[in-house]
Amino acid sequence: MTPRFADKVMVVTGAAQGIGRRVAERAAAEGARVLVVDRSEHRDTVVTAIRDAGGEAQALNVDLETWEGCDAAMAAAIDIWGRIDILINNVGGTIWAKPYEHYAPHEIDAEVRRSLFPTLYCCRAAIERMLPQGSGVIVNVSSIATRGLNRVPYAAAKGGVNAITASLAWEVGERGIRVVATAPGGTEAPLRVVPRNPNAAEEQREDWYQTIVDQTIQSSLMKRYGTLDEQAGPILFLASDEASYITGVTVPVGGGDLG
Helix, strand or coil, X not given: CCCCCCCCEEEEECCCCHHHHHHHHHHHHCCCEEEEECCCCCHHHHHHXXXXXXXXXXXXXXXXXXXXXXXXXXXXXXHHHCCCXXXXXXXXXXXXXXCHXXXXXXXXXXXXXXXXXXXXXXXXXXHHHHHHHCXXXXXXXXXXXXXXXXXXXXXXXXXXXXXXXXXXXXXXXXHCEEEEEEEECCECCCCCCCCCCCCHHHHCCHHHHHHHHHHHHHHCCCCCCECHHHHHHHHHHHHCHHHCCCCCCEEEECCCCCC
């Protein structure tokens, strides 16, 4: 069988670790030419692993919390391969975990900037390049935690990702572009090579974070966290031609938790 992503150009953001890395590696194994976008230097490790396995990849270091960074990422894919077929918007993640009354205003801003603006900006930069092609797929990575404890700013940001997905899909659906999302639940992953909050040990109360873990497991009908492959699989399905009649929806991937 022909690999699902043969000759497709795929941009994966936040691809140095976790879900993003697994998506990039699996997509490359199925024939994609992958632009690995991340501020962490570990993006180069991902590219090396892909190339060692016989795949094609390039690394890019930009700040995706800015419009300039997102626009530069899409421009780079065009410069290297001449097109963008698929964008996986994976940047985001909880920085702090605590009851809302304990969030400082600058922390609220930081959470929203981390988990909403990269998707908002990258979607805009990508469709500018996809519309002239008359084709393209955007898969946004949202979260089950749009309804959850101790993460109100993050929940607000990911709720925005769901809204972007639904609204943008409506705008561009008749022009050949699909926009979809997954909403991952709790996911087992190796320790982050670059923590989202380097000062977590000093700032984070253990019981506040444990509330998130307990609630995530309790809300899942399967009563467990998922694996990286259980998250990457649905993302890659939605990105593929197998999902050619699916757009404008956010698919929960949380063991039965609908968020």
